[in-house]
Amino acid sequence: MISRVFEARRAQGRAALVPYVTAGYPELDSTVPLLEALAASGGDVLELGIPFSDPLADGPTIQLSSFKSLENGTTVGSVLADVRTFRSRNETPVVLMTYLNPVLRFGVDAFLAEAMESGANGVLLTDLPTGADPSLEAQVCESALDLIRLVAPTTAPDRVPEVAEGGSGFLYYISRTGVTGAQSELGDTVAEEVRRVRAAVSLPVAVGFGISTPDQAAEVASVADGVVVVSLFTAHIFWFIGVKGGQDVRGHPTRVAPCGNFCRGEGYAQRFREKVFASLRVNDELHRPLRERPLLVERHRG
DSSP, X not given: OHHHHHHHHHHTXXXXXXXXXXXXXXXXXXXXXXXXXXXHTTOSSEEEEOOOSOOTXXXXXXXXXXXXXXXXXXXXXXXHHHHHXXXXXXXXXXXXXXXXXXXXXXXXXXXXXXXXXXXXXXXEETTOOTTSOHHHHHHHHHSSSEEOEEEOTTSOTTTHHHHHHTOOSOEEEESSSSOOOOOSSOOTTHHHHHHHHHHHOSSOEEEESSOOXXXXXXXXXXXXXXXXXXXXHHHHHHHHOSBXXXXXXXXXXXXXXXXXXXXXXXXXXXXXXXXXXXXXXXXXXXXXXXXXXXXXXXXXXX
């Protein structure tokens, strides 16, 4: 299903938009409303983060949302229940993004079975590189879930086809070394690197890590099959939670601005609260600077 979405967008002459949200943030019951809003406003494939207490691949923005989510009581089971609710009334593909520890604690067989039953379409395990655990990788590949693989600027060219061969759905190209987080400029060689990767694989290639402006999204979309936006959307949830009419996100918002405009590079001269999340208003509590907000690192609860 995921690859079909990419094919459909390619036929329309545009890249797919893959927005990320952390499950259970900003409140435990925020997940379904946010997924529905993103799907209704242009998200083509939704990446849903299952929080983990030690998110080594993530920068401060996603770390904060993950810690707050754990504080709220989010568990693997609650995330799968949210996916089930979302799937009951929406067909937009969902990729579960997490780390190995929550999956191992939940139980690999149980996780795969319940993820499929919930209606999830794929899984991205950030700390499971190709060949690290052939048995576990085979379990995922034998399920109905797409295994989303990661390649980076440091991935050797001759290894890229091997990585893609062990995955399905799409190939996630990390645009830089380091952790997730917005950045003012993309690297000068991103376009060339993406073309090289696309030439070596048959899977659609989506680019993430550091996509921070509509101009950057348009630049990536000109060479890739998809654009993954992680920290930026989460940062906007920090500052602009709530919707027109004063309804809190917990009250099931009807929309989260036309995020599809972001992927097409429209409104590039405007602030994102006007063009990407135009329907969101400031919530005083979440508008406090991050440095004033306490971080609670809570161990993952299965």
